[in-house]
Amino acid sequence: MNEKIIKEGLTYKDVLLVPQRSCVKSRKSIDISSNLVKGINLMVPILSANMDTVTEYEMAIAMARMGGIGVIHRFMSIGEQARQVEKVKRSESYRVDSPYTLEPDKTLGEARRAMANYGVTGLLITDNAGKLQGILTRRDVVYEEDNKKLVSELMTPREKLIVAFDHIAFQEAKKILARHRIEKLPLVDNDGRLVGLITSKDIIKTMEHPDATKDERGRLRVAAAIGTKDGALERAQELVKAGADVLVIDIAHGHSEMVLETLDLLKSNNIGVPVIAGNAATPEAARDLISAGADAIKVGVGPGSTCITRLIAGVGVPQFTAVLECAREAGKYNIPIIADGGIAYSGDIAKAIGAGASTVMLGSLLAGTEEAPGITLTKNGRKYKVSRGMASLGANINRNSNKDTENSEYVAEGVEAMVPYRGSVVETINQLVGGLKSGMSYSNAMNVPEMWK
Incomplete structure (x- = not known):
């Protein structure tokens, strides 16, 4: 002792x-x-x-x-x-595996509340089967005053989007974002179901740190x-x-x-x-x-x-x-x-x-x-x-x-x-x-x- x-x-x-x-x-x-x-x-x-x-x-x-x-x-x-x-x-993350989504029959008011709640500037729009229907970003709604309007009326539809398939390489995703001067690249599977999202903001963060x-x-x-x-x-x-x-x-x-x-x-x-x-x-x-x-x-x-x-x-x-x-x-x-x-x-x-x-x-x-x-x-x-x-x-x-x-x-x-x-x-x-x-x-x-x- x-x-x-x-x-x-x-x-x-x-x-x-x-x-x-x-x-x-x-x-x-x-x-x-x-x-x-x-x-x-x-x-x-x-x-x-x-x-x-x-x-x-x-x-x-x-x-x-x-x-x-x-x-x-x-x-x-x-x-x-x-x-x-x-x-x-x-x-x-240069890739988001579970991006925030909303259905096309929701209202603008619901979309704005979802964006505020999640702290994001955009939502991917999917149907009940998870298939990508479009994208709704702040720029789509910044001047819209009618919160009862449907998301389907305001979103950028699927046919106008640049998308990529799942498992795309990091460097290839960078090239697509740069070539088309876009900030968001939705990822889909062979059936068109949403499986992820790559954003230019996250790629820049990855390179900065x-x-x-x-x-x-x-x-x-x-x-x-x-x-x-x-x-x-x-x-x-x-x-x-x-x-x-x-x-x-x-x-x-x-x-x-x-x-x-x-x-x-x-x-x-x-x-x-x-x-x-x-x-x-x-x-x-x-x-x-x-x-x-x-x-x-x-x-x-x-x-x-x-x-x-x-x-x-x-x-x-x-x-x-x-x-x-x-x-x-x-x-x-x-x-x-x-x-x-x-x-x-x-x-x-x-x-x-x-x-x-x-x-x-x-x-x-x-x-x-x-x-x-x-x-x-x-x-x-x-x-x-x-x-x-x-x-x-x-x-x-x-x-x-x-x-x-x-x-x-x-x-x-x-x-x-x-x-x-x-x-x-x-x-x-x-x-x-x-x-x-x-x-x-x-x-x-x-x-x-x-x-x-």
């Missing part, structure tokens, strides 16, 4: 990377890509945290476009979280958080159905029976996507979570700037030591480690990866960005946004605001803070990536595995 009490533990502030003789000629040549889980590689090894002031669909889209990934928080209804996932999955984190169908990847209590399986199944690529079991103390039981529940029900479990702080926790089926381990108990678990509960392991020890254990099973919390500077990312982490999760550093949820406040002439730990009183009140439950026994383990407005998350991530590459250059590491050495 005494040995455990006096064992040394280190935070990121306590350590520095020792400069090495370096053969790195240019930081541009450094490869920072790393596995999130087996089968999912991130060109930028950064996750945006599953906090309600950090990640909803806008942040998740931005992170995936840059080569990272966002974890949509769980403090909303199952349906709303699933819709957030769907927004990410539909935001970018070559490092984007995408699935095999060209859609942006997204992760989503779940809890451990009743309804966890239902939430997980709905999120996977909506397109979530990864699930994250979100609980402060990951080395608990609740997490182990939830892992077993998900795996025994063949959930179908990788599951990240946490948060862990010891090699024993990492070992137990891996044995229960975790595909990656999130490490960090209390290191975050808005987390006060260590002050309230007196519990935690200094983060550099926690990452180092958990990574050693997880490495025996080839399971990646995600360093979650305690990162204030780009140098801390380099230290976390040097300690063995494959990726890092950022919360407060991203909470002040434009893409983070919440309003921007102005105080004394400066802009701020709110950041809070998910165990804070405010977060607890927010997620229980629609429940008839008492919170008299709740003890907050997080705080709320106003963080400076940072502008676009793209700028913040670019600065952090630059610092990480600089640290790797000093360490003579051309890639993440070399950094681990």
